[in-house]
Amino acid sequence: MQRYIIIRLIQSVFTLIGVSIIVFSLARLSGNPLDVLLPDEADDETFIRISELWGLNDPWYIQYFTFVKNASRGEFGPSFKWQGRTAMELVILHLPATLQLASISIGVSVLLAVPIGVMSAVKKGTMLDTVGKLIALLGQSLPSFWLAIVLIWIFAVQLGWFPTSGRGGFSNMVLPAVALGWFSVASFMRLTRSSMLNVLDSEYIKLARIKGLPEWKVVWKHGLKNAAIPPLTVFGAIVVGQMTGSVTIETVFAWPGVGLLALQAVNARDYQVIQAVTMFISVLFIGMNLLIDILYAYIDPRIRFN
Amino acid sequence: MTSQADNYQAENYYEPEKNIGEVVLDVRDLRTYLYTRWGITKAVDGLNFQVRAGETLGIVGESGCGKSMTALTLLRLAPKPAARIVSGEIFLDGENILERPENEMRFVRGQKISMILQDPMTSLNPVFTIGNQMVEALGMYYQEEQQRGLRDRAVDILRRMGVAAPERRVMDFPHQMSGGMKQRVVGAMAIAGTPRVLICDEPTTALDVTIQAQYLRLLKQVQAESGVSIIFITHDMGVVAKMCDRALVMYAGRVVEQGDIRTLFKNPSHPYTKALMASVPSMEEKHVDKLYSIEGQPPALFDLPVGCRFANRCEFVTDKCIETYPPSFANEQGHSADCWLLEGQSEWRQVTEAGV
Numbered sequence: 001m002q003r004y005i006i007i008r009l010i011q012s013v014f015t016l017i018g019v020s021i022i023v024f025s026l027a028r029l030s031g032n033p034l035d036v037l038l039p040d041e042a043d044d045e046t047f048i049r050i051s052e053l054w055g056l057n058d059p060w061y062i063q064y065f066t067f068v069k070n071a072s073r074g075e076f077g078p079s080f081k082w083q084g085r086t087a088m089e090l091v092i093l094h095l096p097a098t099l100q101l102a103s104i105s106i107g108v109s110v111l112l113a114v115p116i117g118v119m120s121a122v123k124k125g126t127m128l129d130t131v132g133k134l135i136a137l138l139g140q141s142l143p144s145f146w147l148a149i150v151l152i153w154i155f156a157v158q159l160g161w162f163p164t165s166g167r168g169g170f171s172n173m174v175l176p177a178v179a180l181g182w183f184s185v186a187s188f189m190r191l192t193r194s195s196m197l198n199v200l201d202s203e204y205i206k207l208a209r210i211k212g213l214p215e216w217k218v219v220w221k222h223g224l225k226n227a228a229i230p231p232l233t234v235f236g237a238i239v240v241g242q243m244t245g246s247v248t249i250e251t252v253f254a255w256p257g258v259g260l261l262a263l264q265a266v267n268a269r270d271y272q273v274i275q276a277v278t279m280f281i282s283v284l285f286i287g288m289n290l291l292i293d294i295l296y297a298y299i300d301p302r303i304r305f306n
Numbered sequence: 307m308t309s310q311a312d313n314y315q316a317e318n319y320y321e322p323e324k325n326i327g328e329v330v331l332d333v334r335d336l337r338t339y340l341y342t343r344w345g346i347t348k349a350v351d352g353l354n355f356q357v358r359a360g361e362t363l364g365i366v367g368e369s370g371c372g373k374s375m376t377a378l379t380l381l382r383l384a385p386k387p388a389a390r391i392v393s394g395e396i397f398l399d400g401e402n403i404l405e406r407p408e409n410e411m412r413f414v415r416g417q418k419i420s421m422i423l424q425d426p427m428t429s430l431n432p433v434f435t436i437g438n439q440m441v442e443a444l445g446m447y448y449q450e451e452q453q454r455g456l457r458d459r460a461v462d463i464l465r466r467m468g469v470a471a472p473e474r475r476v477m478d479f480p481h482q483m484s485g486g487m488k489q490r491v492v493g494a495m496a497i498a499g500t501p502r503v504l505i506c507d508e509p510t511t512a513l514d515v516t517i518q519a520q521y522l523r524l525l526k527q528v529q530a531e532s533g534v535s536i537i538f539i540t541h542d543m544g545v546v547a548k549m550c551d552r553a554l555v556m557y558a559g560r561v562v563e564q565g566d567i568r569t570l571f572k573n574p575s576h577p578y579t580k581a582l583m584a585s586v587p588s589m590e591e592k593h594v595d596k597l598y599s600i601e602g603q604p605p606a607l608f609d610l611p612v613g614c615r616f617a618n619r620c621e622f623v624t625d626k627c628i629e630t631y632p633p634s635f636a637n638e639q640g641h642s643a644d645c646w647l648l649e650g651q652s653e654w655r656q657v658t659e660a661g662v
Contacts, residue, residue, distance in 0.1 A: 125387070203423055204431040209383055210423075211443040211495060212416030215409075221442075225433050300433055301479040 001297060001304055008293045012286050019282040020071065024064050026278075027271050032056070035269075067275070076276035081268040087276035090261060097167050098250070098257035102242035104173055105181035109238070113185045114224075117192025117231070121200060122219055132189060139186025145248040148179040152252070165254040176253045180246055184238045191234055195227040202226075228299055236292040240285045326551070327359035330502045330535050331380075331419075336394030338372075338379045341387075345608035349375035349384075351559035352662070353394070357503060360529065362536040364546040364553035364567075366582065371604065372559040373539045377505045380537075381419060382411050399502055416499035417447055422509045426489035430480035436491055437476030440464070440498060447499040460498075466531075467494040468524055486517035490524070497528060505537045510545070522549055543586045547571060555579045558604050558615040565641030575635075575643040575654075578616045612661075614646070622647055633660040 034047055034056070051057050055066065070076065076087035085093075120132040155175060156164040162171050199205065200223055208222045209215075243258075250259035258277060265273035297304040338350040349372045357363045365373050378384045379391060382403065395402045403414055423429040431439060440460035441453065448456065457476065464472035467490045480488055489509060496504055506525065510518040522545065529536055538549050546553050546567070553570055555563040555578065563576040574580045581600045602619040605611055613628040614620070620627065626646050635654040636642035648654040 203425060203428040206383065207423060207429045207492065207495070208431065210381060210415055210421045212412040212414070212446055212499065213442065214412055217442075222431050222434075226431065302432060302481050305479075305482070 004297055004304060005294060008290055012290050015286050016283070019286070020068055020279065021064070023275055023278045023282065024067050027274055028060070031269065071275070071279055076279070077272040079265075079270055079273050081265065081270040081273070087270075087272035090273055091258060091276050091280050094256060094258045094261045097255060098243060098259065101173060101176055101180065101250075101255060101257060102239070105177040106184065106239055106242055108177065109181045109184040109188055110235075113188035114192055114231075117189040118196050118219065118224060118227075120189070120193045121196035121227075124197065129193075132193065136186040136190045136193075139182040139184075140190070142182070144179055144183055144246060145252055147182065148176070148249055148252040151175045151179055165252075167256055176249055176255055179252075180242060180249045184242065187234055188231055188238065191231040192227065195230045196223060199223050199227040225299060229296060232292055232295060232299070236288045240281070240288050243284055326361045327533070329356045330359050330399060331357040331537075332395075332397040333380070334395045334397075336376075336379060336396065337392045338375055338384050338389055339392050340375075340385075340389050342608070347607040348559045348610060349389070349607055350379055351610075353561055355554055355561065355564065357535045357537060359502070359535055360533045361552065362529065362538055362550045364550035365537060365539045365556055366541065366543065366546055366553055367556035368541055368604065370607070371556045372607070373541075373556055374507055376556070377421060377507050377537070377539055380503075380505060381415055381421060382408075383415075412446070416443060416496075416501065418501055419503040419505070420496040420499060420501040421505040421507060422489070422493055422496045424508045425512045426485050426492055427512065429492050430488055432480055434479075435476065436464075436478055436480065436483075440476070440491075440495060443495055443498050460494075463494045463498050464491065466528070467491070467497070468520075469494065486513055486521065489513060489517075489521060493521075493524070493528075497532065497534065500532065501534060503535045503537060505539065507539045508541070511540075525549070543583060555582065558610065559607055560615065560644070562616065562645070563641075563643040565639065565643075569639050569641045573641070575641070575648060576616075576645045577620045577622055577647070579643070581619075581621075614644070630661040633662075634658040 034050055038046060038050065055063060058066075074088050079085050079087050079090055082090060116128075116132045116135070120129040123129055152164050152175060155161050162175050166172060200219075204226075205218060205222055208218045213222070247259040247263050249255065250257045251263055254260070258280070261273065262277045264270075265277060333353055333355050336350055336353040337348070340347040340349055351372070353376060355363065365376065367373050375384060375389070379389075380396060382391070384391070391404060394404070396404055398414065398418055403411070403418075406414065430436070434442075437457060437460055440463070441456045444451070444456045444459050448459070451459070460476055461472045464475060469475050469487060469490050475483075475487075475491075480491075483491070489512075493509070509525070510521050513521060525536065526549070528534065536549075538546070540546060540549075550567055552566045553564065554561045555570075555576065557578050563570070563574070563579045570579070571583070574583055578600075581598075584598045585600060587597055600619055605615055605618065611617065611628070613626075613630055614623075614632055617623050617627045624646065632644045632646045632649075634642050634644050634657045635648040635651075636657045637653045637655070642657065649656070
């Protein structure tokens with residue numbers, strides 16, 4: 001088990017290096033930031049001076065190593081757009097809003113999706129299964145930005161139950177959490193259902209019944225633990241997706257999270273912030289996958305021992 | 307044919323003094339139909355048989371004749387919602403278990419009737435240890451017992467099933483064991499609740515030949531120690547000869563012949579049984595150009611003929627066979643068969659109506 005974790009950790013480090021190269025180069029591909037940041041009437045001298053100041057004239061590999069050195073200390077440099085703030089500060093500043101929204105939405109997704117998914121599989125072909133499938137179908141096919149706008153129109157504008165946008169009390173969270181979470185509920189539920197259906201068909205489930213185990217134990221112990229792996233894989237992606245803030249949802253609801261920050265940074269070609277956000281998301285993603293890999297091994301001994 | 311029957315008997319390597327007692331399982335007119343989009347599949351269609359304490363009953367037949375569905379029906383585990391038990395009674399220890407509410411079936415399963423599945427590679431849950439899977443079952447059979455005691459019992463049962471170093475094996479996961487070892491564990495789980503009846507659904511088909519003989523011997527030993535009745539499902543006539551006291555020959559959802567092993571092998575009376583026996587290669591014939599096989603296919607269970615179900619493959623078929631399902635004929639040895647050929651023969655007496 002320890003060896004397994006160590007190997008996964010080393011693999012993660014390599015992934016991280018790969019990501020840093022991609023993040024670094026992608027930002028450079030979007031053009032010279034000074035074209036956007038400096039006013040049109042800025043003269044060549046200012047151009048050269050600022051380029052010099054920010055190291056934009058150095059060869060790319062020097063720029064890359066500077067980037068890695070600073071990034072490993074959490075320094076991504078000052079923001080171009082938000083003067084007087086560092087990129088990391090901005091990410092940390094926007095993080096609580098995103099975390100708050102994501103944790104509510106993920107928590108509710110899991111609490112809804114797992115039981116409905118399992119029960120749809122157990123009661124395949126019944127009313128419950130049909131309702132479950134409908135929820136999943138809608139969740140996976142409605143674009144979240146459209147859903148967000150429709151939710152605002154119905155529940156905020158027409159009915160006035162919730163505020164239209166912004167961050168505040170609990171009522172502010174309901175609509176964005178629903179808009180953000182529905183898709184996750186859908187994909188999570190579908191996977192749980194199909195995975196569970198496979199497992200329920202297996203011989204060891206038959207054996208568990210032959211032994212005389214009560215049905216709840218057959219389903220929730222013998223069934224669910226075996227069925228957990230495919231949904232768990234998606235769970236990792238969903239968690240990261242929501243933590244990094246769905247850009248569209250945060251934009252529609254003017255939710256001051258990391259997603260909104262990223263969008264604004266991209267619009268302003270704010271290299272440092274883009275890099276900080278992207279690296280942050282990547283580290284989160286890699287960390288999450290590592291955690292999921294460890295969970296796999298915990299669930300399935302065949303992974304643990306190989 | 308006769309020499310072959312003697313052959314089988316000679317191979318019977320282990321025969322403890324049998325102590326066959328009262329009727330434990332009494333199945334009457336059992337019918338399990340599967341309701342599918344293609345129609346009604348009559349997987350089990352009017353089964354009658356009894357099993358006595360300490361006895362081994364073989365159920366023989368080719369794939370798809372309803373053997374496994376019979377086994378699952380006896381446990382009331384035929385796959386829902388497709389399968390429905392449309393008629394019949396299953397008396398187990400005097401109680402008709404078809405009348406039990408579903409949630410009380412779990413006191414019957416494992417403790418009164420249990421089953422060993424065919425493929426040991428898939429019948430253990432891969433994510434729990436052997437110990438966990440055994441203790442969880444034992445916990446239901448011995449509710450007042452502590453964890454420790456349950457674990458000791460698990461170790462003890464594993465040892466009885468010939469698992470080496472069971473104290474360490476209980477901590478293993480299924481993937482750490484060989485196929486033969488897993489099947490011993492499955493067997494241990496099946497006998498953990500000291501059932502009256504143990505169904506073995508081709509328990510050795512997935513094992514290699516050397517392990518097969520060991521496993522069969524082990525089952526006989528368990529039976530000799532505990533007096534459990536065994537229902538042994540197989541398509542292998544050789545195994546039937548070694549293992550069983552009596553056998554049912556199933557064809558297309560029905561029992562076409564039944565009797566004790568000696569008379570069945572000496573005097574197979576249904577053409578299907580004869581053909582089955584003829585298709586077992588003989589040890590004595592040195593030069594065989596082609597192994598005998600039964601031509602054709604069994605009828606589809608959702609589109610059964612009105613007459614004898616074996617008629618389209620039978621060498622002795624008559625018009626009567628195609629028109630009307632034959633009645634059962636029985637002789638004095640308790641041997642019976644459903645075949646028109648037996649009509650009018652002095653030792654056979656008609657015991658059921660024709661055409662049912």
